[in-house]
Amino acid sequence: MEIHTIGIKELKEVSQFYAEITADLRKKGVNQWDRFYPNRFVIKADIKNGNLFGIQADKKVVGAVALNTNESKKYRDLLWEDVNGSPLIIHRLAVHPRYQGKGFGKKLLQFAENYSLTNGHTSIRLDVFSDNPGALTMYERAGFQERGIIRFPFRKVPYKCFEKILG
Template identity: 45%
Template sequence: MDIIPIQKNYQKDVLNLYKTVTKHLRSNQNDQWDLFYPNLFVIQDDITNQNIYGIIDNHVVIGTVVLDELQSEKYEQIDWDDKNGNPACIHRLAVRPNYQGRGIGKLLLEYVEQLAIQRGYTSIRLDVYSTNDEAVGLYTKYGYVKRGTIEFPLRKNHYYCMEKQLNNN
């Protein structure tokens, strides 16, 4: 399966992916995403900024991930290991529920990690909802380390801030 930069012609498909994943999360009592986030405006920004990547299967977006430098101000309170480097951030990694468990998340992570290395980043940071056990497990399995927690408005639970050092050799 090839990973490609997501173009404007796929923005409705990405929105459909996010809605499907949101419904799946909610069915598992996970309020990480809702009707307001992620939304079409977020997707349009990701496409305009050329930082969203995805896997397409039979003309359907089955997984996406965003790689950029945008960090929440709340990240300033975290004791990151990479204090003087050039960190990138992962956002909105999503895989259609009927494709989960097939290594799609791993492929997306490996892709953006290699992209980050090529672009000279020294680490990757992210935040993940603490009750999203599958996502926390995925990140932990592939070398991301919990560095602290933050909270966002309108969410019942905290988010883990995680980080992975990149091998730039």
């Protein structure tokens, strides 16, 4: 289970990966993503910026996460513990349905934490669709603390924001 920086040659594969995950989530009634997000343009930007990382099994990408410092403007009103540090933001962490429950999500979170520490970050922040119990449980078990909720346009359900202090 080695994690690598996803390259532009993997754009089609990773776009299909996110499309399959979106379809599976919607089938389960978890409507956090749709045909508009995450889209090929978002994924391509992650790849071009060098901040999309993937984990492979059976010679294909089965998990991915984007790591950067781009936080939503909606984060400004939340009560974060790390107010003077340098937070890293997790975006679009996902594991293909056939590979869920096998430690891939945990491995991606561990990678994110190591990446954060290596790059001088003092905390990790993220937001999670509040109707996605599997994701909420994963982040809580990994030591993330809830800091509040935010709402995005065209989304009926709010997102819970989490933070993990490092070091």
